[in-house]
Amino acid sequence: MTRTSKVGGRDEEVARGAGPALLDVRGLRITSRIGGRRRVIVSGMDLALSPGETVGIVGESGSGKSMTARAILGLLPPGLFAQGTVHYEGRNLLELPERALARMRGADIGLILQDPYTMLNPLLRCGRHIEDTLRQRDKSWRGRRAHRDEALRRLEEVGISDPSVADRYPFQLSGGMRQRVGIAAALARDPKILVADEPTTALDVTTQKESLALLKSLQSTRAMGLILITHDLRIAFSMCDRVYVLYAGSLLEVGTAEAVEAEPLHPYTLGLLLSEPPATRRVSRLVAIDGTVSAADDVADRCAFAPRCKWKQEPCERGKPPLADLEGARQSACVRIDEIRGEIGELRRAAERPAEPVGVLAPARPLARVENVRKVFEGRAGRAGIDGVQALAGVSLEIGEGESVALVGESGSGKTTLGRCLVGLETPTSGGITIDGVTASDYGALSVQERRRLRRTVQMIFQDPYTSLNPAHSIGFTLREALRVGPEGTHDLDGSASELLERVGLPAAYLARKPVALSGGERQRVAIARALAVRPQLMVCDEPVSALDVSVQAQILNLFKRLRGELGVAYLFISHDLAVVRQVVDRVYVLHRGEVVESGPVDEILDDPHHPYTARLVASVPRSDRDWLSGQP
Amino acid sequence: MSSQAQAPPIDLVLDEYTGAPRRGFRLLIGLCWVFVALVAFLAVFGERVAADAYGQDLATGISTPSVSHPLGTDDLGRDVLSRVIVGARTAVVGPAVITLGAGLLGGALGLLAGYRGGWSDNVILRWVDLMFALPGHLVAIVVVGVLGGGYWLAVAVLILLSSPSDTRLIRAATLEQRPRPYIEAARVLGLPGRRIAAQHVLPNLLPLIIASVFLGFAYALLAMTALSFLGLGVGPGTADWGRMLAESRRLIFHNPAAALAPGAMIVVTAASMNLVGDWLAERLSDRGRAQ
Ligand code: SF4
Numbered sequence: 043m044t045r046t047s048k049v050g051g052r053d054e055e056v057a058r059g060a061g062p063a064l065l066d067v068r069g070l071r072i073t074s075r076i077g078g079r080r081r082v083i084v085s086g087m088d089l090a091l092s093p094g095e096t097v098g099i100v101g102e103s104g105s106g107k108s109m110t111a112r113a114i115l116g117l118l119p120p121g122l123f124a125q126g127t128v129h130y131e132g133r134n135l136l137e138l139p140e141r142a143l144a145r146m147r148g149a150d151i152g153l154i155l156q157d158p159y160t161m162l163n164p165l166l167r168c169g170r171h172i173e174d175t176l177r178q179r180d181k182s183w184r185g186r187r188a189h190r191d192e193a194l195r196r197l198e199e200v201g202i203s204d205p206s207v208a209d210r211y212p213f214q215l216s217g218g219m220r221q222r223v224g225i226a227a228a229l230a231r232d233p234k235i236l237v238a239d240e241p242t243t244a245l246d247v248t249t250q251k252e253s254l255a256l257l258k259s260l261q262s263t264r265a266m267g268l269i270l271i272t273h274d275l276r277i278a279f280s281m282c283d284r285v286y287v288l289y290a291g292s293l294l295e296v297g298t299a300e301a302v303e304a305e306p307l308h309p310y311t312l313g314l315l316l317s318e319p320p321a322t323r324r325v326s327r328l329v330a331i332d333g334t335v336s337a338a339d340d341v342a343d344r345c346a347f348a349p350r351c352k353w354k355q356e357p358c359e360r361g362k363p364p365l366a367d368l369e370g371a372r373q374s375a376c377v378r379i380d381e382i383r384g385e386i387g388e389l390r391r392a393a394e395r396p397a398e399p400v401g402v403l404a405p406a407r408p409l410a411r412v413e414n415v416r417k418v419f420e421g422r423a424g425r426a427g428i429d430g431v432q433a434l435a436g437v438s439l440e441i442g443e444g445e446s447v448a449l450v451g452e453s454g455s456g457k458t459t460l461g462r463c464l465v466g467l468e469t470p471t472s473g474g475i476t477i478d479g480v481t482a483s484d485y486g487a488l489s490v491q492e493r494r495r496l497r498r499t500v501q502m503i504f505q506d507p508y509t510s511l512n513p514a515h516s517i518g519f520t521l522r523e524a525l526r527v528g529p530e531g532t533h534d535l536d537g538s539a540s541e542l543l544e545r546v547g548l549p550a551a552y553l554a555r556k557p558v559a560l561s562g563g564e565r566q567r568v569a570i571a572r573a574l575a576v577r578p579q580l581m582v583c584d585e586p587v588s589a590l591d592v593s594v595q596a597q598i599l600n601l602f603k604r605l606r607g608e609l610g611v612a613y614l615f616i617s618h619d620l621a622v623v624r625q626v627v628d629r630v631y632v633l634h635r636g637e638v639v640e641s642g643p644v645d646e647i648l649d650d651p652h653h654p655y656t657a658r659l660v661a662s663v664p665r666s667d668r669d670w671l672s673g674q675p
Numbered sequence: 676m677s678s679q680a681q682a683p684p685i686d687l688v689l690d691e692y693t694g695a696p697r698r699g700f701r702l703l704i705g706l707c708w709v710f711v712a713l714v715a716f717l718a719v720f721g722e723r724v725a726a727d728a729y730g731q732d733l734a735t736g737i738s739t740p741s742v743s744h745p746l747g748t749d750d751l752g753r754d755v756l757s758r759v760i761v762g763a764r765t766a767v768v769g770p771a772v773i774t775l776g777a778g779l780l781g782g783a784l785g786l787l788a789g790y791r792g793g794w795s796d797n798v799i800l801r802w803v804d805l806m807f808a809l810p811g812h813l814v815a816i817v818v819v820g821v822l823g824g825g826y827w828l829a830v831a832v833l834i835l836l837s838s839p840s841d842t843r844l845i846r847a848a849t850l851e852q853r854p855r856p857y858i859e860a861a862r863v864l865g866l867p868g869r870r871i872a873a874q875h876v877l878p879n880l881l882p883l884i885i886a887s888v889f890l891g892f893a894y895a896l897l898a899m900t901a902l903s904f905l906g907l908g909v910g911p912g913t914a915d916w917g918r919m920l921a922e923s924r925r926l927i928f929h930n931p932a933a934a935l936a937p938g939a940m941i942v943v944t945a946a947s948m949n950l951v952g953d954w955l956a957e958r959l960s961d962r963g964r965a966q
Contacts, residue, residue: 465863497865510856514878523874527864572860 064267065091065114065235069126072109072291076121081339083109083122084291088365091235094265096258098278098299100314101288102591103562104335107271110288111237114269115153116143130235148175152233154224156240161224162212168223169193169208175230193230200226201256218249222256229260235267243273246452247618247662254281255671273592275314276664279303280671287311291338292346293365297372303666305387307374310347312386316393317596321621321648321663327603328625329393330596334561345377353382406442409580409612410464410500413438415473415483417459417636433459435636436473441580446606446613448623448644450659451633457616460633461582464614465502478579498529501573505585507565511557517543517568518553524575542571545608546601563594567601574605580612587622595622602626620663624648632656704954707947714944717760718767725757728914737929747930749923755933758914759940765903765915766944769830770895774888776834777895781841782884788842789849790872799842806839815902824907833898837891848883852876882959889952893945900941916941 070087073080084106091097101107113124116135128135130150135143147153155161162171172193194205200222212220221241228236238257242250258281261268272278278285279299287295287308295308306312316329333350341348344359351358355378363377376382417434433456441447449457462468463475466485475482478499480492488496504510511520521539530538540550546567557565566586573581583602587595603626605611617623623630624644631641632653640653651657664670717724732752740747746755788799815836819829849872852858861871902908903917911918916937927934 467859467862494865497863500863502860502863504856504860506856510860512857512861512875512879514875514881523861523866524864527866569860572864576864 063090064093064095064130065089065269066129067110067114067126068129070110070113070128071125072106072113072118072122073125074122081337082291082342083338084113084288085338085342086362086365087126087288087293089269089286091267091269093234093267094262095284096261096268096270096282098270098272098282098285099288100272100275100278100285102273102335102593104290104337105288106291106338107273107288108239111153111239111269111271115147115151115237116140117147117153148178148228148233149231150233151235151237152228152231154221154228154236154238154241157217157244162220162227164212167209167211168215169197171223171227172196172208172230175227178231196226196230197223199229199260201252202226216249217245218253221245221249221253225253225257225260229264232264233266235269236261237269237271239271240273241270242277248452248658251662251664251671257281258671274664275303275318275592276666276670279666280664280668287314290336290341290346292341292362292375294347294375295373296365297370301370301372304390306390307368307372307379307383307386308347308376309351309353309382309386312390313350314592315390317593319596319599319621319625321624321665324624324644328596328600329389330600331593332597334563334594335591345375347376353378353385406445408440409443409445410441410475410477410614412440412460412464413474413476415460415463415470415475417456417463417468418471433636434463434470437633437636437638439631439638439641441612441614443579444606444610444612445629446615446627448615448617448627448630449633450617450620450623450630452618452659454635455633456636457633458584461502461584461614461616464580464582465500466496467502497527498576499578500580500582501576501578503566503569503573503581503583503586506589507562507569508589510569511565511572513557515556516553517555517557517560520568520572521553521575524572528576530577538575542575543568545574545605546571547597561594562590563597566590566598570598570601570605574609574611578611580614582614582616584616585618586615588617588619599625620648620660632659704950707950707954710943710947711951714763714767714940714947717763719764721761721763725754725760727754728757728761729753729912737926737933739930740932746932746936749926749930749933755923755930755936758919759916759936761914762916762919762937762940765826765909765913766896766900766940769826769833769899769908770892772830773833773837773895773899774891776830777838777841777891778884778888780834781838782845784838785842785845785847786849786872786876789846790853790868790876796846799846803839803842806836807843809836811836812898812901815898816905816907819902819907826909829899829902829908833895837895837898841887841891844883844887845880848880849876852879882956885959886952886956889948889955893948893952896941896945896948 067087067089070084071082072084073082087110089097089099099107099110109118109122112118114128114135116138118124124136126136135146138146162168166174169190173189176189176192190208193208197205197208202219202222207215207219207223212223215223241257242253245253254277257268260266270278270281279302282299284296284298285302286293287302287310289310295302295306295311297307302311303315306315313329313331317331319328331350336346336349338346343362345351345354345363348354348358357377363375365373365375366379367373368379414436415434415438416432416436419431419433437456437460439447439449449460451457459468463470464477464482466482469484469486473483477496480488480496482496485493485496511517518536518539521542522535525535525538525542536553539553543550543552548564548567548571552560552564552568557568560568586602587598590598599622602613606613613626615623615627627644629642630644630647631638632647632655633639634655640647640651640656647656648660651660722728730753732748735748735752737750737752738744738748744754744756746759748754749758784799788796815829815832818832819825822828853876858871858875861875899908900917900920903915904921906921909915909918919937920934920941923934923937
């Protein structure tokens with residue numbers, strides 16, 4: 043990755059956080075108390091924000107990043123308590139009474155949430171949200187007209203030039219537009235600090251890039267302090283001056299974005315960087331961090347990363363390592379950093395290996411063929427004027443035996459609908475689907491034998507591992523049930539179930555557990571094992587890793603790769619994430635508004651897209667450099 | 676955007692965030708449990724605890740509470756306490772059968788309607804709508820009255836009348852389960868619909884079912900005692916709370932305890948059942964499980 047084009051003229055002082063801090067958080071500790079039991083959620087959080095600076099709080103789920111933001115704003119949910127100091131303009135926000143805090147929120151510190159739907163009152167038109175906020179800023183403010191004009195100006199500032207948007211209700215807008223209105227409302231009182239909590243996670247990739255670019259430009263023109271909370275390192279690096287890496291409630295590393303990216307000084311940051319699948323090339327095996335994220339409370343008295351760290355030694359668990367200052371305004375909470383620095387640096391550099399060529403595609407015997415499939419979702423029956431929604435407008439594709447094919451597109455492209463048609467959860471309105479010689483256009487019309495054969499040929503992996511396993515049953519029950527359907531018969535179900543678990547990298551002891559006791563990654567492994575139970579030849583994987591943390595995502599992607607090698611199973615990988623797709627598939631179909639706009643070998647499509655939509659998708663994949671946001675889509 | 680603090684929904688007994696009983700109400704829930712257990716015990720062993728519920732003593736006649744008769748006697752000289760104790764049986768058995776019967780019938784229909792959809796859903800929904808359009812208590816009184824009354828007849832009619840609300844509840848919950856990925860995964864595996872409904876949908880409705888059993892019981896208890904009060908349930912002279920309430924009304928100035936005791940039992944039993952049901956529902960729901 044070339045970093046020659048880094049923005050050079052950045053204010054060094056600001057970047058180092060040396061200016062007078064606008065916001066100064068020290069020793070923030072958040073605990074919960076439920077049923078008399080205290081649990082640590084975040085401990086020892088320090089953070090400084092200078093005017094005009096963007097800092098990122100990066101962390102996976104359970105890191106406590108959102109709670110940190112909420113604590114700063116005094117918006118912790120009931121049952122959670124914050125200690126420490128949060129200084130803003132000479133006052134400790136944690137000690138302010140609620141009334142004073144409420145006055146301060148919006149006026150001094152603005153907030154943007156993941157889904158602006160939760161911030162915008164659904165009963166108020168978009169313009170009203172901004173007008174109301176303006177009125178609060180200045181009670182003596184001129185008449186109605188002036189408010190309206192100002193609101194329109196504010197909307198224009200966030201790139202909404204169509205004045206009719208002000209008269210629409212939030213639910214009438216797309217996700218991206220809604221987020222823009224949310225940003226305009228959050229900025230209406232010109233706050234000095236803006237806290238953005240995963241502002242683009244709910245958006246499509248192309249919209250995400252636009253929203254981030256907008257946020258960045260607003261921040262720099264207003265010289266606002268911006269705290270960006272994200273799970274995506276690439277976004278943090280491209281947006282922020284400095285980043286704070288949070289893990290299981292502990293701050294592990296602090297530094298400028300460039301420095302941290304080039305030379306991480308904590309094993310966890312290194313792991314995160316390495317497990318990020320590169321969008322530009324395929325690697326044979328992603329470097330995953332083993333294990334799963336610990337609960338903050340369990341690691342409150344030692345290095346939070348110790349349970350997963352390969353450099354762990356006795357001193358690591360002798361107490362919580364403090365954030366130690368290193369050269370270049372950097373800080374790391376690893377006690378052994380001086381000893382292992384060299385090793386970390388080497389691993390980081392080794393990760394920039396050259397691309398692994400995707401093997402030449404031998405023409406495979408076709409396994410599944412989709413021909414000109416259309417799917418129209420009927421409007422409400424009996425209601426005139428409501429037309430059906432066309433999800434698929436004549437899609438054709440082919441999947442060969444043992445081949446891995448991706449269906450790429452944004453929400454609304456119809457990619458999930460097509461996947462569901464393949465496994466019989468939807469029936470196409472017209473067109474044909476043939477799988478392994480069986481006509482699978484309408485599962486309902488098949489004979490029992492044919493249907494059984496199809497079920498054993500195609501299986502599906504769902505996106506959300508938290509809902510794809512029945513919470514009422516043990517893992518063993520789920521797997522045995524699937525095995526009974528499979529071709530192997532019913533002898534020694536337990537043995538086969540243990541084998542399945544082993545295949546997906548889980549111990550047999552998990553058979554007795556309920557899904558609640560498993561982490562997201564482990565659940566997804568079980569879901570994969572369940573699908574494998576019937577020995578399918580094709581697995582339809584609907585965004586199988588998008589709900590997982592980065593460090594776990596790499597493990598699951600590696601598992602997919604390994605299973606394909608071992609079992610020769612074919613994949614239809616449905617995803618919006620091109621970096622993920624690059625790692626696991628041979629061929630790509632790009633779906634846009636229900637039509638395939640481009641298809642071909644993965645390297646060709648991603649390196650040299652021909653269709654403008656594909657090009658836009660490729661450009662939207664987050665990159666760590668600052669050019670990513672300034673570059674044209 | 677200034678965010679106003681949202682006023683949480685107020686539940687006097689249960690904490691809105693944890694679902695645990697509020698301070699001071701923990702004892703109340705405990706007492707409710709004890710009371711429910713006591714009534715259940717009396718329903719089974721009542722006749723052994725108090726053998727002389729029907730023993731008349733016309734010579735004594737009506738009397739106020741005393742050591743030998745803690746709640747006094749009624750106009751026929753029968754011991755009120757014994758009658759209240761023995762009356763627990765008809766108060767528990769009928770409603771229990773109603774709740775169970777309505778739950779089985781209504782639940783099965785709800786599961787069928789919710790999972791199968793299509794015409795079975797249509798037919799079942801029409802049936803539910805029809806039953807909801809009828810004034811339940813009135814229909815019960817008329818039907819039981821016309822057919823000549825009787826405890827088990829009343830039970831049968833009430834099963835029919837209260838099953839539609841179970842159908843509606845289970846159908847809605849099933850519809851909500853249906854699009855969940857674990858149900859779809861079971862469909863993709865090709866499991867038969869019956870098995871999916873029984874093994875995958877039903878277990879997840881359990882908290883709901885348990886809560887509705889308790890609430891349904893309280894409703895059935897009130898309905899049964901109302902019918903008895905009107906003389907449509909158990910025969911005259913039976914030690915039954917509804918019947919006793921009707922027959923001892925006139926004694927209110929002679930022996931208030933005889934008139935009030937059966938009524939108090941009805942109210943406290945129904946209220947305890949309601950609270951216990953509420954508490955269980957909270958405990959078993961996702962919110963409670965997160966603890
Ligand atoms: S302190 Fe020890 S366990 Fe923690 S990251 Fe450093 S080497 Fe690993």
